[in-house]
Amino acid sequence: MIAKEARTEVLPEVLPLTKNKTWSKVWSFRHIYLFMLPAFIWYLVFCYYPMYGILIAFKDFKYNLGILGSPWEGLRYFEQFLSDSSFYSVLYNTLSISAIKLVFGFPAPLILALMLNGVMHGRIKRIFQTISYLPHFVSWVVVVTLMQKILSPNVGLINDIRDHMGLDPIFFMGKPELFYPLVVISDIWKGVGWGSIIYLAALTNIDPHLYEAAEMDGAGRWSKLFKITLPCLTPTIGILLIFSLSGVLNAGFDQIWLMQTPATLGVSEILDTYVLKTGIQQGQFAYSTAIGLFKSAISLLLIVLVNKVSKKVSDVSLW
C-alpha cells in the first residue's frame, strides 16, 4: 500500500502531459537511459556493426577486394558443408554435448540455489556462495590446465594415488568414453555457483507469508519445495530453459577446444572447433562463416520455436 502511494506521488511529476508521450517518457527517465547507453553502444559496435561480415558466407572472399567487393558465390559453401563427410559427426557431437550439459548442467544451479536457500546460518551461507562463485572467474585455460595436471597419466595426482594402490594409470583426458563426463563435471564445477545467482534472487522474491501459511497447514520441507518454491520459480526456470535451448548448438568452444586431444577427436569435434579449424587454420573464411551462419540460423529458429511452445504450455515466454 505504501509502495502504491509513493508511485502515485512520483508519476505525475515524471509523466507530464505532452503531445509526444513516448519522448517525454524517455526524457523523464533520461538518467536511466543514460545508464543503458554504454551497453547500447557496445552492442552496436561489437555485435551489430560486424554483422555485415556474414556476407562472407555467400562470397569468394579475397583479401584485396574486402567483404563487400568479393564476388558472390551464392549458397556454395552451405552446400559444401551439408555434403561434407564431417557434417553429421560434427553436428552429432555438438548436439550430444549440449544435450548432456542441459540434462545435468541445467538443474545444477537450481539445486545449489535451493540448498543454499535452506542454509539458515547467514555467514556459512555467504561463505558457500562465495566459494561456489569463484570458479566462474577462472578462465577455461586455467581450469583445463589444472585438469590436465591432476589427471595426467604421468605426473597426475589421481594416477599417483592409483599407482600407490597398485593400479595401472589411466589417460583420463584421452579416453573418448570419459570425455563427456569430464566436460559436464568441469562445466558444472565452473558455472554452478554463478548460475545459481538468478535463482537465489528469484527465491528472495517469494512471499514468506506463503511458507508461513503452509507451515500452519502442516506442510513439511518437501511439500513446501514442490508446492510453493518450484511453482514460484517456474517463470525463471522457463526463461533460463529457453535461453539454454536456443544455445544448444553452442557446446562451449573454449572448454572443448582446450580439452580436445587426438584420442578424443572423434567425440569432441563440434561446430565451433570445426569452424576454427577450417577458418583460421585452413584459411577457408567463407566456408567457416557459412558454418557459423548455419549455426546461428538454427539457434534463432530454436529460440523462436521453444518460446512459442513455452508460451503455449506454461505461459512463460521471452516475448
Added chain:
Amino acid sequence: MRKTRMKRTLSLTLAVPLLALSLTACGGNNDSGTSSNSGTTNTTNSTNANSGNSNESAAPEQVTLSFLSAWNGGGGGFPQDQENNPVAQAVREKTGVTLKLESITTSEVEKLNTIFASDTVPDIVNAPYWSTTGGEGQVIKKAALEGQLLDLTPYLDKYPNVKKLMTQGVAKDFAEFDLNSPDLEGKQYVIPMQTPDGTPESIHNWNYGLYARGDILKALGVNAADIDTQDKLLDLLTKIKSGDFKDISGKPVIPSGTMHNGWDYSQFLSGWSDYNISDFRQEDGKLIHWTQSKDQEARLLYMRKLITDGLFDPEAFSNTDTTAKEKLATGKLAVFGAQSMIGDLQKTLYKTNPEMQYELLGPMKNKSGNIVTQVEKPGRSGFPVIFLSAKIKDPDAALRLIDYLNSDEGRLLAYWGIAGKTYNMADGKPQWIADVKKQFDDNPDVKRDEGLNYLSGSFMGAFSSEVTWPIPEDQKTQWEKLEASYSKRLPIQIIDKVSASYLVRDWPKYQEFRDETSSLNFDEEFRKACYAKSDDEALEILHGIQEKFKAAGVEEMAQYVAEKAASRDDIGW
C-alpha cells in the same frame, strides 16, 4: 524532492564516466602514426632524428619498423632489450632502422591467416614457406596474389645482397615451381632465409633422430648404436618399461615421447621411411601417392602397440611446448624423438644430472636398409621467408636493413657483435674475447641479450656461419662437439633431382583435387587412429581417410605423374 535530486546527481555522476569510458574504448586511435607502434599494425614510423644536425645528409633516415617472427616460440632468441642492445644500436647507426619485435606461441598458419584477414600485416614478417600448395606457404601465396604483400621485384637491383638471396642456395625446382610459379606473373614477394651458401657443407644438419638417456642404456647394457631397427627399438622400450627407471624427482620415467604436439613422432616410425623428395612412392612397380602406401598400416599398428603397451607417452600429441620441455628437463623421457634439444638440455638436465645425458640411437635403418637421415637437394626446398606488408610506408628502410645484414659487415655484427667488445679479428677471422666467450658458454641468455641471436636467426640467407667461420676444435664447447658428433653420424643425403610433386601442377584436375582435399587432414586421422579402441577400428579410420583421398582422384593423379615422369630422366620420388 531533495532525495530525487540527489538520485539524479548520483546517477549522472556514475553514468557520464561510464559513457565516456565506453566511447573511449570504442574509439579508434587515429593518431597512432605519431608515436607508438604495436606489433601487428602497419605503423612504419619515419622521423628524421638528425634534423638540424650538420650530418643530416649522411645519416640514414630513422625509421621504426614492426617485425613479426611468425614461428611458434620464435621469440626465444629475442633480446630482453629489443631497441637498445648493443647490436640493435649498431644496426640503427648503420641503417637508421629500429625494429619492434613480436613473436607468437601459437600455430603459425593461424597467425598468418589472422593478420591477412584482419589486414594487420606487420611491416616485416618472417614465416615458414615449405611449399605453396599447403600450410603456411599456401596462405602466404594467396595473400601475395591478393595484394597483401609488397612486390619486391622493382627494388631488387637497388639491393644486391637481397637480390642474391632470391636465388643462391634455393633448390632449382623449388625456385621454378614455388618461388617463381607462373601464377605470380614474374613478381617476387618473398625473400628466402636460412638457405645454404650453395655448397653442400653449408646445408644445416638438424640432427633429427631418437635420443635415449645414457644412464638407462648403461644400466641395461645396451649400445646406442645397436638400436637401428623397429624391432630393436620396441625391445629397448619394453626393457625400459620393466626396468623401473626414475626421473630426477624419483618418479617413474616414460619409456618414450616427443616434444610439443607430437613433434617428431615420425622418428619412431622411421623404419618405413626412405630418401623421398616428393609426395609419390614406387610400390610394387606402381607409382602411388604417399597416403595410399601399404606401409601406413604397419606404421599405424606399430604406433598403436607403443601406446597400448605403455611404451609411448599418451600425452605426446597434446603436449604444449612448456609441458614437453618440463619432461625433458626432468629426465622424464627415457627416449625422445626430435632434434637433439641440446640448447634446452644444456641449461637444465645436463647441468643438474649430467649422468643422464642423452645418446643418439642407431641411426635407424630405413626400408631400403640405409640410415635414416636428412634428405636434401643441392639447394634448399622450403625455408623461412621474409615478406613485407603491401602497406609498409618505407619499404626501402626494410630492404636497406636486410641488405646490410646480409653484407659481410652486417653478418659479422649479427653473429659476433661489436669488434673489440665481444670479438677481435685474427688472421681475417673473428675470435671471441675469452671472458665474453666464457660468459656466453656459461649462460646462453647473456649472448641472447647481447643481441647475437635474433638477427642471425631471422634475417640471414645464402650463408653458413659454420662454413665461413669454422670453430677450431679446441674452441668448441662440449655441446658444440656433441652436436657435431651427431651430425657426423647422420650425414645429409643429397638428391639432385626434380621433385615429382611438381609434375602434378599441370594435371587438368589439379585444382578440383585440391578443393576436395583441402579439408582432409591425414595426419590428424592417423593420430586419432593411434588411440582407437581396437586395431580393427584403427584400421577403419585409416582406410576411411585413404578412401577419401582416393575418391578425390589420388590414383588418377599418380598415374598422370608417372606418365609425365617417364618422359624425363631428372625426376625424383
